[in-house]
Amino acid sequence: MGSLILRTVVRVPQVEFGLIGPLWVGVGGRSVPVDSTRHRVLLAALLLSAGRPVPLSRLVDAVWGTAPPTKPRRTLQVYVARLRNLLERAEPGFAAHIVTSAEGYLIDVKEEQVDVLRFRRRLAEADRAAKVPDPDKEAASLVEALAEWRGEPLSDVPSELLQQEVVPRLHAQRLKALERRIDIDLGRGRHPALVAELTTLTAEHPLRERLWVQLMTALDGSGRRADALAAYETARRHLADELGTGPGEELQRLHVAVLAGRQPPPTEDAVGLSPVPRQLPPDVRGFTGRGSQIAQLDALLREGRTGSGAVVISAIAGTAGVGKTTLAVHWARRVADAFPDGQLWVNLRGYHPGQAMTPGRALTGFLRVLGVPGEQIPLDLDEQTALYRSLLDGRRVLVVLDNARSPDQVRPLLPGAPGCFVVVTSRNQLSGLVAAENAQSLVLDLLPVDEARRLLAHRLGADRIAAEPSATDEIINRCARLPLALTIVAAHAAARPTFPLATLAAQLRDETTRLDVLASDGPATDARAVFSWSYRTLSPEAARLFRLLGHCLGPDISTAAAASLASSSIPRTRSQMAELCDAHLITEHSPDRYALHDLLRTYANELAHIHDDVVARRTALHRLLDHYLHTGYAAARTLNPHRQPITIAPAQPGVRPESAADYEQALAWYTAELSVLLAVVEQAAAAGFDSHVWQLAWATTDFLYRRGYWHDWLATQHAALEAAERQADQSAQAMAHLFLGMAYAQMGRYADADPHLQTALGLYQRLDDPVGEAQTRINLGAHLSRQDRYPEALHHCRQALEIFAATGNRLGQAQTLNAIGWYHAQLGDHDAALSHCQRALALQQELGDGNSEASTWDSLGYVHHRLGNHQEAVGCYQRAIDLYERLGIRYYQAVALIHLGDAHQTAGDLDRTRTVWQQALGILEELDHPEADRVRVKLQTVAATTGGSTP
Numbered sequence: 001m002g003s004l005i006l007r008t009v010v011r012v013p014q015v016e017f018g019l020i021g022p023l024w025v026g027v028g029g030r031s032v033p034v035d036s037t038r039h040r041v042l043l044a045a046l047l048l049s050a051g052r053p054v055p056l057s058r059l060v061d062a063v064w065g066t067a068p069p070t071k072p073r074r075t076l077q078v079y080v081a082r083l084r085n086l087l088e089r090a091e092p093g094f095a096a097h098i099v100t101s102a103e104g105y106l107i108d109v110k111e112e113q114v115d116v117l118r119f120r121r122r123l124a125e126a127d128r129a130a131k132v133p134d135p136d137k138e139a140a141s142l143v144e145a146l147a148e149w150r151g152e153p154l155s156d157v158p159s160e161l162l163q164q165e166v167v168p169r170l171h172a173q174r175l176k177a178l179e180r181r182i183d184i185d186l187g188r189g190r191h192p193a194l195v196a197e198l199t200t201l202t203a204e205h206p207l208r209e210r211l212w213v214q215l216m217t218a219l220d221g222s223g224r225r226a227d228a229l230a231a232y233e234t235a236r237r238h239l240a241d242e243l244g245t246g247p248g249e250e251l252q253r254l255h256v257a258v259l260a261g262r263q264p265p266p267t268e269d270a271v272g273l274s275p276v277p278r279q280l281p282p283d284v285r286g287f288t289g290r291g292s293q294i295a296q297l298d299a300l301l302r303e304g305r306t307g308s309g310a311v312v313i314s315a316i317a318g319t320a321g322v323g324k325t326t327l328a329v330h331w332a333r334r335v336a337d338a339f340p341d342g343q344l345w346v347n348l349r350g351y352h353p354g355q356a357m358t359p360g361r362a363l364t365g366f367l368r369v370l371g372v373p374g375e376q377i378p379l380d381l382d383e384q385t386a387l388y389r390s391l392l393d394g395r396r397v398l399v400v401l402d403n404a405r406s407p408d409q410v411r412p413l414l415p416g417a418p419g420c421f422v423v424v425t426s427r428n429q430l431s432g433l434v435a436a437e438n439a440q441s442l443v444l445d446l447l448p449v450d451e452a453r454r455l456l457a458h459r460l461g462a463d464r465i466a467a468e469p470s471a472t473d474e475i476i477n478r479c480a481r482l483p484l485a486l487t488i489v490a491a492h493a494a495a496r497p498t499f500p501l502a503t504l505a506a507q508l509r510d511e512t513t514r515l516d517v518l519a520s521d522g523p524a525t526d527a528r529a530v531f532s533w534s535y536r537t538l539s540p541e542a543a544r545l546f547r548l549l550g551h552c553l554g555p556d557i558s559t560a561a562a563a564s565l566a567s568s569s570i571p572r573t574r575s576q577m578a579e580l581c582d583a584h585l586i587t588e589h590s591p592d593r594y595a596l597h598d599l600l601r602t603y604a605n606e607l608a609h610i611h612d613d614v615v616a617r618r619t620a621l622h623r624l625l626d627h628y629l630h631t632g633y634a635a636a637r638t639l640n641p642h643r644q645p646i647t648i649a650p651a652q653p654g655v656r657p658e659s660a661a662d663y664e665q666a667l668a669w670y671t672a673e674l675s676v677l678l679a680v681v682e683q684a685a686a687a688g689f690d691s692h693v694w695q696l697a698w699a700t701t702d703f704l705y706r707r708g709y710w711h712d713w714l715a716t717q718h719a720a721l722e723a724a725e726r727q728a729d730q731s732a733q734a735m736a737h738l739f740l741g742m743a744y745a746q747m748g749r750y751a752d753a754d755p756h757l758q759t760a761l762g763l764y765q766r767l768d769d770p771v772g773e774a775q776t777r778i779n780l781g782a783h784l785s786r787q788d789r790y791p792e793a794l795h796h797c798r799q800a801l802e803i804f805a806a807t808g809n810r811l812g813q814a815q816t817l818n819a820i821g822w823y824h825a826q827l828g829d830h831d832a833a834l835s836h837c838q839r840a841l842a843l844q845q846e847l848g849d850g851n852s853e854a855s856t857w858d859s860l861g862y863v864h865h866r867l868g869n870h871q872e873a874v875g876c877y878q879r880a881i882d883l884y885e886r887l888g889i890r891y892y893q894a895v896a897l898i899h900l901g902d903a904h905q906t907a908g909d910l911d912r913t914r915t916v917w918q919q920a921l922g923i924l925e926e927l928d929h930p931e932a933d934r935v936r937v938k939l940q941t942v943a944a945t946t947g948g949s950t951p
Helices: 037-048 056-064 072-090 115-131 135-146 160-165 167-187 191-204 209-221 225-243 249-260 291-306 324-334 359-369 381-392 407-413 431-437 449-460 462-467 469-478 483-494 501-511 524-536 540-549 559-566 570-582 598-611 614-639 663-687 690-707 710-727 730-746 750-766 770-785 790-807 810-826 830-847 850-867 870-887 890-906 910-926 932-946
Strands: 015-018 024-027 098-100 104-107 312-317 343-347 398-404 421-426 440-443 587-590 593-595
Touching (some): 037 056, 056 160, 072 098, 115 135, 115 167, 160 167, 167 191, 191 209, 209 225, 291 421, 312 324, 324 398, 324 421, 381 407, 398 407, 431 440, 449 462, 462 501, 469 501, 524 598, 540 570, 663 690, 690 710, 730 750, 730 770, 770 810, 790 810, 810 830, 890 910, 890 932, 910 932
Parallel strands (some): 312 421, 312 440, 343 398, 398 421
Antiparallel strands (some): 015 024, 587 593
């Protein structure tokens, strides 16, 4: 039942609000100043949701961010009262329009009073006109929407939450509206009048290919064919320099059409979703019940196929343990064939004891599985959402968003076009999602008695249930008809086939009187009694391990990590984990990897606070962090044995780090543990283990770099920097700044990269750390070279070479010589390039640095390729490939194969080109690397030239 909102009937004041620009409050055209920054944030947060309650928690986050006052509710009440007084003075009677509700506060104003709401309404009108279609009405609505812009939205509203969530979305909507209006004008033949506007827009948004398409169309339509072709070259250069990619198919096809002096052919999908995502977890064996809910979901699916064409969203709500995820997965598996383009699944961890998953992290995971290379995933949430929706446009994909906390966590993950079906599970009813996105609510209540009885009969046998009907009914009642609790009881009873159910019921009845500390007002009260009863049957060692598992905030844990957590042996820990699985307190979702239900994790943590003192709990957490740090450190050294090491403290007694025998094992460990490691970095920061934070971030760097997981690299290094600053450790700060600069540079975010690299350089100089300074200069050179600033890049690398020579660091000298040779090659000085690369090669061979040697062979191949020395280029590339293969560095082996194919293509040998690129594709597919799609596109280009087929 929704909350009751009391609205006072007063005259509607002539008050207007502006958010698209500096915050503006006007009464009859007179400006009303809002001097307090927090009053501006509060008013803006209310206006952005005008007519709808804004929860207190969101208002607190908007106003104070991560540093709320001690008593946020009381302080917020004071600010609301002051805001009411300010608006009342400006327009008597208006204070009554800031209404208190059970959820929070709302501002009761009409749509025409707020520019953002008018902007959104005009866009909706344009959408309706486009469906008719009515281009005149669509264009008029778009023009009116764009006229609302006075400048940068919320420019004087200092709220990190609003700046991150609202402002980018408004910019994206404005840009899309501009593109739509320009498309209409182009369709009306207004090409010459659009050239100046589009020239400005492409300068402001040089990576937005749609604007370049429109500019080329306008230029070509104005008779300026040469300028249109020049615009294509400019766009191509921007994309290559900033993203390391070529133009998309639409831009390429237009370029070909302009060259041929004809209209471009219709755009076709060049590359589909590859591979088709199949992310659904396994179905529950022997699923029973929930027939009416499955029928409702089936009906929604049928309506989605025959209805209005909107995305169908089902929001499954219910208490913890009621079986929301089980139902969602079972139904999704049942109808998976109806979604040939794939199924996406993510646990949003909305009620996880650690930090809930952000929409950005969820989108990053979705985009990766949809085949987007890591370096091409935008940083901005709205850009991620736009890319995600573009990839799903026109496809039939099932999206399951499990364990959501709020509508805001879900909205960016919703597809934007018909054909897709979304299932959301949450402990909340997500009424905001129902109201705004037309989601269909499905409240999952406790199991009906007959379905609960069938569940027990399926697990214990119908005869056993029929023999003791009264005991069965009592067990069902004591478990509150909660599926998770019933499953645990059934597992207990199944393990004791001669145990009378009446005795089990009596034990369960007694437990409810002894667990007041775990009691709650909700239906989980009796379920917690079941958890306690199950827990008390464990051996002391397994019970202790279960309590300790409450420390683990990652999605799962391996046997080895659990052994370190418990300071136990691997065989003993594996036996205890099996005992916990038998009791249904944890699940082994894959061999030697275990997960806890959120409610059970919470229960385990509460038990730990009851039975284990603070020293024991913190010592266990220390062991767990040491396990991941020491295992990760050794794995990082295996991935890159020539990397400058750091010093870490000895592991706590009882820690048993894992060891990787070779590169492949190290890579496999990181692949399995990545999500855990990211959570562990957050956990270490929250618990005050600052040394672990930056050292774990150091340990993950090589893996994240090689996989192209730039967003995760940024997140870990930002945490590392904050931890190093808390410790006042300037050396660790310098390292974090260096890695942040490298990550931003890899993403083409040069304005973000530069200050971090410059800060790292200054810190290393103050610390008198020549190796750190030289390494920073090498990376400054790489950063500058990506911007075609090769003379400056050379300057830094020459200084790095002097430092390495002065300190006798021959490995550093070899790496720097290769970089200098590369920059000379880019400047066209091929003699100098050959000389430096050959010197680098000799040193690397002497030092046995096979990784760097392979890189130099690749550079030499490039130089010979540019000189037209085809055979020499092929030989160098092949040496690089052979070295990478022998070292097991699969990704860079694929990169060198791509370069070799480029050389064969230049020489006109398309058969060898195809063969080599197919080898590269095989490696990238084996590694599940997103760059595989680029190779597929290259192969399609060859196939189009030769008339052959593509993989």
